[in-house]
Amino acid sequence: xxxxxxxxxxxxxxxxxxxxxxxxxxxxxxxxxxxxxxxxxxxxxxxxxxxxxxxxxxxxxxxxxxxxxxxxxxxxxxxxxxxxxxxxxxxxxxxxxxxxxxxxxxxxxxxxxxxxxxxxxxxxxxxxxxxxxxxxxxxxxxxxxxxxxxxxxxxxxxxxxxxxxxxxxxxxxxxxxxxxxxxxxxxxxxxxxxxxxxxxxxxxxxxxxxxxxxxxxxxxxxxx
Amino acid sequence: xxxxxxxxxxxxxxxxxxxxxxxxxxxxxxxxxxxxxxxxxxxxxxxxxxxxxxx
Amino acid sequence: xxxxxxxxxxxxxxxxxxxxxxxxxxxxxxxxxxxxxxxxxxxxxxxxxxxxxxxxxxxxxxxxxxxxxxxxxxxxxxxxxxxxxxxxxxxxxxxxxxxxxxxxxxxxxxxxxxxxxxxxxxxxxxxxxxxxxxxxxxxxxxxxxxxxxxxxxxxxxxxxxxxxxxxxxxxxxxxxxxxxxxxxxxxxxxxxxxxxxxxxxxxxxxxxxxxxxxxxxxxxxxxxxxxxxxxxxxxxxxxxxxxxxxxxxxxxxxxxxx
Numbered sequence: 262x263x264x265x266x267x268x269x270x271x272x273x274x275x276x277x278x279x280x281x282x283x284x285x286x287x288x289x290x291x292x293x294x295x296x297x298x299x300x301x302x303x304x305x306x307x308x309x310x311x312x313x314x315x316x317x318x319x320x321x322x323x324x325x326x327x328x329x330x331x332x333x334x335x336x337x338x339x340x341x342x343x344x345x346x347x348x349x350x351x352x353x354x355x356x357x358x359x360x361x362x363x364x365x366x367x368x369x370x371x372x373x374x375x376x377x378x379x380x381x382x383x384x385x386x387x388x389x390x391x392x393x394x395x396x397x398x399x400x401x402x403x404x405x406x407x408x409x410x411x412x413x414x415x416x417x418x419x420x421x422x423x424x425x426x427x428x429x430x431x432x433x434x435x436x437x438x439x440x441x442x443x444x445x446x447x448x449x450x451x452x453x454x455x456x457x458x459x460x461x462x463x464x465x466x467x468x469x470x471x472x473x474x475x476x477x478x479x480x481x482x483x484x485x
Numbered sequence: 486x487x488x489x490x491x492x493x494x495x496x497x498x499x500x501x502x503x504x505x506x507x508x509x510x511x512x513x514x515x516x517x518x519x520x521x522x523x524x525x526x527x528x529x530x531x532x533x534x535x536x537x538x539x540x
Numbered sequence: 541x542x543x544x545x546x547x548x549x550x551x552x553x554x555x556x557x558x559x560x561x562x563x564x565x566x567x568x569x570x571x572x573x574x575x576x577x578x579x580x581x582x583x584x585x586x587x588x589x590x591x592x593x594x595x596x597x598x599x600x601x602x603x604x605x606x607x608x609x610x611x612x613x614x615x616x617x618x619x620x621x622x623x624x625x626x627x628x629x630x631x632x633x634x635x636x637x638x639x640x641x642x643x644x645x646x647x648x649x650x651x652x653x654x655x656x657x658x659x660x661x662x663x664x665x666x667x668x669x670x671x672x673x674x675x676x677x678x679x680x681x682x683x684x685x686x687x688x689x690x691x692x693x694x695x696x697x698x699x700x701x702x703x704x705x706x707x708x709x710x711x712x713x714x715x716x717x718x719x720x721x722x723x724x725x726x727x728x729x730x731x732x733x734x735x736x737x738x739x740x741x742x743x744x745x746x747x748x749x750x751x752x753x754x755x756x757x758x759x760x761x762x763x764x765x766x767x768x769x770x771x772x773x774x775x776x777x778x779x780x781x782x783x784x785x786x787x788x789x790x791x792x793x794x795x796x797x798x
Contacts, residue, residue, distance in 0.1 A: 500599050
């Protein structure tokens with residue numbers, strides 16, 4: 262019975278995302294532009310670039326994901342749909358999970374797939390491509406989940422954009438640490454098992470907790 | 486347990502570390518005094534506003 | 541038995557009243573302030589002038605008497621803020637909300653003091669004002685956590701909304717603190733530069749430890765006193781339209797309010 266609501270929200274949000282295709286490209290364009298800026302601002306030297314590549318790719322992907330968080334609930338909040346979703350008999354947990362999954366499919370997933378191409382631009386060694394994609398796939402999922410909490414908490418506020426970033430960044434830091442480390446280890450030819458395991462654990466933890474906390478935050482935002 | 490310095494100017498100089506120690510201590514203590522005193526002024530302001538409103 | 545339950549319920553109910561807290565704290569505050577002031581002064585003088593200097597770090601070691609208590613209280617203060625926030629949203633006790641609102645800036649300032657004293661201590665010890673070691677980095681992240689709660693609080697109250705979202709944020713932060721600490725620790729051991737061996741706080745001679753203990757107690761007292769002073773101002777503000785506050789104001793008209 263829970264599946265019906267979950268699938269309905271999933272389908273609806275995916276449909277909306279496809280219809281408003283224009284917004285989809287924004288995180289990708291941001292990712293692309295910033296990565297292009299890095300050699301210009303630092304150095305064109307291949308060897309030096311390859312050293313900073315894992316971290317830079319990860320940081321930029323994180324920022325791109327962060328910037329797209331704003332729109333997660335905003336449109337539905339503005340036209341009253343969110344309130345309707347909250348008072349549905351289905352548990353809010355699954356509704357929120359559905360929205361978050363769509364957010365990830367629309368931002369994190371494309372970012373992760375684009376990353377190896379941008380890695381090429383930063384002279385990332387070939388051994389790093391697959392771990393980069395894998396770490397970003399898992400990592401952006403965690404970021405979407407954690408970010409949804411921040412998006413829900415700042416929902417009723419007249420947006421001064423930096424507030425959401427400030428709230429969410431401390432929670433992003435462990436993900437960044439382990440995610441970029443996974444790529445660095447792979448580039449050095451070492452096993453990525455341990456950061457991978459930790460990322461998996463973080464994903465499991467956030468899957469369990471984040472939608473629940475976000476539901477509480479949404480109820481607070483709407484009902485005060 | 487005795488005083489660790491020969492004289493007062495030694496105390497200030499602290500074998501070259503004086504600027505660090507004194508900066509750290511004075512800035513910290515000033516901030517702490519600030520935290521303590523600000524709410525006192527805030528309360529005074531509120532009380533004065535209440536008095537003005539009711540008289 | 542029933543009478544016992546009823547009277548303890550009444551006691552809890554009374555304790556949760558801001559007015560009761562204001563009156564009780566008014567009686568204790570002068571003594572607490574005096575005790576705070578005395579212990580900090582003793583600790584400072586002892587640490588600055590009478591404790592022996594460190595064999596390796598010399599006199600800059602004396603900064604420890606501010607740095608360690610501040611860091612300690614910064615961390616404890618975060619939990620105080622989060623727990624009072626939790627009590628406020630779960631049991632809807634007004635006083636807990638006041639505690640949380642007051643605890644936030646005090647904790648943030650202590651974190652700032654810890655970072656500042658750490659940086660100043662670093663210069664003569666390692667030759668640099670900033671160093672990305674596990675402890676300092678964790679303290680920096682704690683500072684961001686505090687800032688987030690404070691900014692969220694201000695944004696909500698600017699629109700006349702309640703404090704609950706900030707309380708929720710603080711709560712989520714408490715889950716995060718152990719995760720952050722562990723991950724930063726791990727990150728640092730991976731990247732620890734071979735040249736700089738971060739020495740742990742030197743194993744302490746009792747002559748060095750005693751003033752530290754005094755300062756830790758003094759900082760604890762400072763935290764409680766600063767919290768109470770801030771809470772009293774906040775309570776008067778929130779209850780400014782009630783009759784007991786108006787009466788209080790008129791009584792204080794001729795004397796200087798404390």
